[in-house]
Amino acid sequence: MCQAAVAATGPAARRCHRHRCRAFLPGADFLTPKAIGNRIKAKGLQKLRWYCQMCEKQCRDENGFKCHLSSEGHKRQMEIFGQNPHRIVEGYSEEFEKTFLDHLKQAHPFSRIAANVVYNEYINDRYHVHMNSTKWLTLTEFVKHLGRTGQCKVEETEKGWFITLVHRDEMEEIEGKKRAKRERAEQVEEERQRRMLQEQIERAQKMARTDGGGEQPPGATELRREELEQPLGFQLAAGRGAAAPSAAAHDGQQQRERGARPALAFEEEGGGGASAGKGAAGGRKSKIEELMEKAASDAARAAATEQQQRLDYWLAPGIVVKVLAKKLGDYYKKKGVVLRVVERYRGEVEMSDSGDVLQVDQAELETVVPQPGGTVLVVSGPHRGARGTLVGIDTKKFKAEVKLRGGAQDGRSVWLEYEDFSRWQGTFK
Template identity: 55%
Template structure:
């Protein structure tokens, strides 16, 4: 039996060691080889086969890394779909389940340096719902199958159609009430009597025939001798009461149509998505509120944001001195221009939109703006907080 044959103790020991997962840093994705220690990985890197693979990699590294990244993402999402399709689960748990297969695509061969970056990427692209908690990152799979999306759209379409039908019915009822009111005309010798009891007395006094005019909504009294006519508004009180009830209902609902309600719901969704804890953006005018810079003369001075670093820090070019400072957004304040000036909405539902300042409410610390250009061109927002808008440089 040879020294390194299949059934030798050393060969068996090597196979036992190779069964479990090894360290990621000692894995070569190009050669698909896992080394057990640093020395073994170093020897592998010096081998001729690895050098040939690295030459192939050097010819087009971006394409190869992008290919591994796409394959890693596809397999990860497939695992999420099969195992945790309807649950909210910790990202580390899913990753540990995914890498339990020894032949998976390793993360060190992709464009993501850590699991956190990959999770944030899934959240940005809308493939998973991502939440950061005290216990770490949690993800929820978003089902985007064509059949599921189609059913959801059809359900929303039916609900909206029902709401539109209800609104049409309400309008028709109000129109009928208005037409009925216009019919009951009192003028000349025609006499309107509001109650059934009064109409009966009128019939007895007339001693003639009674003709009901259904289209007119009243009762015609024929006195027999043809000397005069009278219109009795029997249903007048009922019509007025019904209309008053309808008007009260409309006033209670705040005169909101189905379209207004849908717009309000859409705005709530946008507010939830676009409301962030950072608001700095390039090209706006801000005021420095850091008391530490008071001695240097920058306190309550205005500057223009030229660059945003890590979302929370801005490079501010001071308007007066042209000095450039790096200041955290916590020590900055938005600037409100004069009425008619242009502002940028830096937070909230319409984040990133440019608008025109129409009015300022000093008591409620908010402003009325009209969006310029884009999808919401011309839309007027009646109340936007001061900290959500800022003057454009």
């Protein structure tokens, strides 16, 4: 018998195939029934309540999970979690959503399938992100989230929730992101221009106040004529020449004959100081300031007029609207025609697909933009009540060009916001 067989003790000893005897060798328990059973258990899915997502460790029973919770490694991970718990949960939620949609895109790209079936297929991977580490407590909440974000078409039936993947064009998404970035840049630039203009106005007003107080601002100033309708004349001091006074007197005689007083460019210090001081003390504004004030007043007047013409109710019979009330369930985001307006703010809407008649408040409805060539009714703004034809749509500015029909504005094209008009169920006479 070999030395290994002599040293073999206990149930871990196994047969030495070379010497036909029992010998103790390293790893002797690898083929025991207990070791094989443990490996089989480790391969399959275990209970979710005994899984630690932070440590990515699966325990097989409650005692093992309790021992893991008291370990030093788990305590270190929980300290990290305590520093920023919201961000870690958001990270797990984003990863769970991405991997779930990737599986749905690969396994059921065009199928309408039960959400529970997809989830069971997804969790077959033992290394998946578990739902108990995300912000969604149940699969129903996660499915509703997919429906709200428009990533899946969600339907609730007697057999449970069914989902269908919504395919999006990647180029359209990229263009949408670029468009949003460009609009943000334009808004920032407009705000910067507005601040610069306001600073220039304040600087000009400050200089005008300084001029009115008798103090001359430093630097160059603008040469302005105070009386633009009168011709420019010259008046020189007496004794500086004979021809100059006679010429000035001749010009003055002509001005008196025409009944106007000449505007003097140069005067003596004694005689002209009063009129010059009067012009400075009057604080007369420059043409640029007058034009800026006029433009600002015109814009404010136009905005006030348009605000007066905009009413807080816009429902009208015959227009097509979309229901935005989630509490209405099956009617959510479906279209209907307004049959009658009740007390200005509520309308009786006949749903297009089912024919049901609902009474919905206008706060839970929105206007519908038809395809180019469709008929519309203006429901808000200065052209309220006018009918027209949709000519084109500017998706960047969220506006549409409408050609008005009938009345004094027949044939006129105007640009309107999306909420100022809606699709109209009617024909022109």
